[in-house]
Amino acid sequence: MLIEPTYSSKQYWLTVLSAGFIIGVLSSILYISFYWLLYVQQSFLFSLIYIIPLLGSTITTAFFKHKFVWKEFSYGRAFAMSFFTGMLAALCLSIILFIAYNSFLESRTDLYNNIDDETLQRLMSPLAISLSMFFINVILSLFYSLIFAIFAKRKI
Numbered sequence: 001m002l003i004e005p006t007y008s009s010k011q012y013w014l015t016v017l018s019a020g021f022i023i024g025v026l027s028s029i030l031y032i033s034f035y036w037l038l039y040v041q042q043s044f045l046f047s048l049i050y051i052i053p054l055l056g057s058t059i060t061t062a063f064f065k066h067k068f069v070w071k072e073f074s075y076g077r078a079f080a081m082s083f084f085t086g087m088l089a090a091l092c093l094s095i096i097l098f099i100a101y102n103s104f105l106e107s108r109t110d111l112y113n114n115i116d117d118e119t120l121q122r123l124m125s126p127l128a129i130s131l132s133m134f135f136i137n138v139i140l141s142l143f144y145s146l147i148f149a150i151f152a153k154r155k156i
Contacts, residue, residue, distance in 0.1 A: 007068035012081065015064050020085045023056035024092020031093070032100060053093070053137055054144045057085040061152050079149035086141025094134035101126035 031049050038045065061082045065073055 006071050007064070011068055012064070012077075015060060015068075016081055016084045017088065019056065019060035020088025021092055023053050023060075023085065023089035024096070026056070027052045027089060027093045028096035028100070031097065032105070035105060049133075050137065050140055053086050053089040054140060056089060057082045057141065057145065058148055060085050061148065065152055073153055075149050075153045078152035079145050082145035082148050082152070083141055086145065087138055090134050090137035090141065093137065094130040097133055098126050098130035101129055 027049060030052060031046075034045060034049070061078055064081065065078070
């Protein structure tokens with residue numbers, strides 16, 4: 001008797017939650033490490049902070065598809081998994097950055113000479129930095145999930 005395994009709703013959301021949390025924590029560690037070790041005004045290595053969540057949601061969706069999906073995996077389910085994983089990772093990253101900037105990280109306002117001090121203080125506040133990272137990562141995750149779900153769907 002052959003039984004074809006397929007995924008349950010519990011497996012789907014547990015994968016999204018655990019992957020989003022892990023990706024958010026890893027992105028935070030990478031951000032803080034780069035911030036302490038090699039912070040300059042313009043560094044191409046900081047682009048890894050935006051690529052890590054995208055790669056993480058890709059790996060999560062591909063792993064889930066190959067591990068649990070043996071029947072049909074719709075475009076909507078693949079999109080939702082990738083997008084919610086990226087959104088949860090962005091939320092974890094922004095919360096950790098907010099706590100880090102309030103606790104032990106300092107805004108490096110000394111690198112910017114041509115902006116007045118009041119505007120600079122508002123733009124480099126912990127809330128502004130964490131919200132901007134959240135919105136940037138959510139928008140990137142939305143576009144990326146729209147594209148990646150095309151390749152992740154499976155029709156029988």
